[in-house]
Amino acid sequence: METVCNKGECTACKACIEKCPVSCISVKDRLSLFEAVIDKNKCIECNLCHNVCPSINHNGLLAPKVWKQGWSQDDTIRSKASSGGIATSIALDFLEDGGIVYACIFKNSKFCFDRLRTEEDILSMQGSKYVKSDPEKIYSRVLSHLNENEKVLFIGLPCQVQAVKNFVGQKNLESLYTIDLICHGSPSPKMLEKFLLECDINFETVNNISFRNKMTFGLSIENREVEPILLLDSYMMTFLSGISYTENCFKCKFAQIARPGDITIGDSWGSELCIDEQKKGISLILCQTTKGIELIKKSRICIMDVDLEKAILSNHQLQHPTIKPKRYDIFWDGVEKGRSFKQLIFRCYPKTAIKNLLKRIKIRVL
Structure with a gap:
């Protein structure tokens, strides 16, 4: 399988799809990475896809004035x-x-x-x-x-x-x-869809979604928090840690x-x-x-x-890209095995998960 850019570098910008004159490129969402795949049976080797790819061509970056x-x-x-x-x-x-x-x-x-x-x-x-x-x-x-x-x-x-x-x-x-x-x-949008499904929310029916209110982070659907205000939902935990990034x-x-x-x-x-x-x-x-x-x-x-x-x-x-979390491979191994977000949090960040569980119990009691 030939791809436009190196494996693990596709940004899913999809500019290569539009630039290709023979429609031989498709972008595959593999959850942990995207791949711009070239159909070699159609490809005419014009290299337009390589020319437009931001991972390959990123000349002209400028320092701020x-x-x-x-x-x-x-x-x-x-x-x-x-x-x-x-x-x-x-x-x-x-x-x-x-x-x-x-x-x-x-x-x-x-x-x-x-x-x-x-x-x-x-x-x-x-x-x-x-x-x-x-x-x-x-x-x-x-x-x-x-x-x-x-x-x-x-x-x-x-x-x-x-x-x-x-x-x-x-x-x-x-x-x-x-x-x-x-x-x-x-992360891939499929990860958001997976999390919402675990919350019994059909993503296709959502009209309003928010990830943050100023300095407070947390997923809200139709103006209602997925988790109580004092708790951080599992999706945002994985996002803020960088462990769910492609x-x-x-x-x-x-x-x-x-x-x-x-x-x-x-x-x-x-x-x-x-x-x-x-x-x-x-x-x-x-x-x-x-x-x-x-x-x-x-x-x-x-x-x-x-x-x-x-x-x-x-x-x-x-200064530099986000540093890949140490438990990144463990997280994605769990995703491949169909584990839920809560299970993944417990597996990758047990102390954080236990603290969140205790907070949830305290909120219910109060």
């Missing part, structure tokens, strides 16, 4: 965002200025990319998404707008930003504006200070601003290009200085 922290001037946007609502404010202003916006939303029980045409659409993209999103069939749509001399803003993970830049080509980059999000890693996340080419986007946005962890401000949400903002600086200047956001060294220390993805 400007670094700031801040939040949206709109209190409602800030309150509903995971951090400061900067990406939402930039997208709204870009849309009002006649530009076209593409980003990830939760639609039809799927985390997918789409064109955001209205303010309501853009507001729907808010919130952290701790699962792999699907950009399939989005690249050609972005390219068609650029070919019509329209300005496009693409917001995604760094691997997805690199993929769209590779796909549209150098000559179209002038009208393409990009924001990459600081990412620690992500293999490529531990080899991420973009976990460094040099970035693929015009702007990089994440949480301003380690901020020296007062705790009340931190609770409201503060975004870290890195600008790598003059286009990025232009977007910041045009947007209705509050910005202030940030200590870049402290920001990097508080966001390890600006």
Whole structure:
């Protein structure tokens, strides 16, 4: 079996599927890793798939020229965002200025990319998404707008930003504006589906899902926590530990200070601003290009200085990829054997599991 990139390095960006002129590539979800598989009986060896792959081609990463922290001037946007609502404010202003916006939303029980045409659409993209999103069939749509001399803003993970830049080509980059999000890693969506099924929740019926409320992590379905507020659910335990990530996340080419986007946005962890401000949400903002600086200047956001060294220390993805947990193989061996999330937690993190069990008993008694 031949794959586009090395085993364990596929990011599931699916740009290779769209670029292939003979439709000979399919991306397989193996739970612990993705593989972009080439059908050699159809392949004409044009190498377009290799050229567009972000794991193979990630040249042109840039160190930030400007670094700031801040939040949206709109209190409602800030309150509903995971951090400061900067990406939402930039997208709204870009849309009002006649530009076209593409980003990830939760639609039809799927985390997918789409064109955001209205303010309501853009507001729907808010919130952290701790699962792999699907950009399939989005690249050609972005390219068609650029070919019509329209300005496009693409917001995604760094691997997805690199993929769209590779796909549209150098000559179209002038009208393409990009924001990459600081990412620690992500699991296959099948893992989220597995967890919800164990909670007697049919993923296909879910209309609203949330992974985080500011500084509090926990899965909520239809605005109701899966676990009581004092407990961390098993899905989030595996996510925060990194043990449920796919293999490529531990080899991420973009976990460094040099970035693929015009702007990089994440949480301003380690901020020296007062705790009340931190609770409201503060975004870290890195600008790598003059286009990025232009977007910041045009947007209705509050910005202030940030200590870049402290920001990097508080966001390890600006230094190196997430380190693979020691019990990673044990976890995936259990997944293959059909063990539940709770069983996997007990097997991999017994002390944490026992503490959680005692908390659950205490909550029930009270």
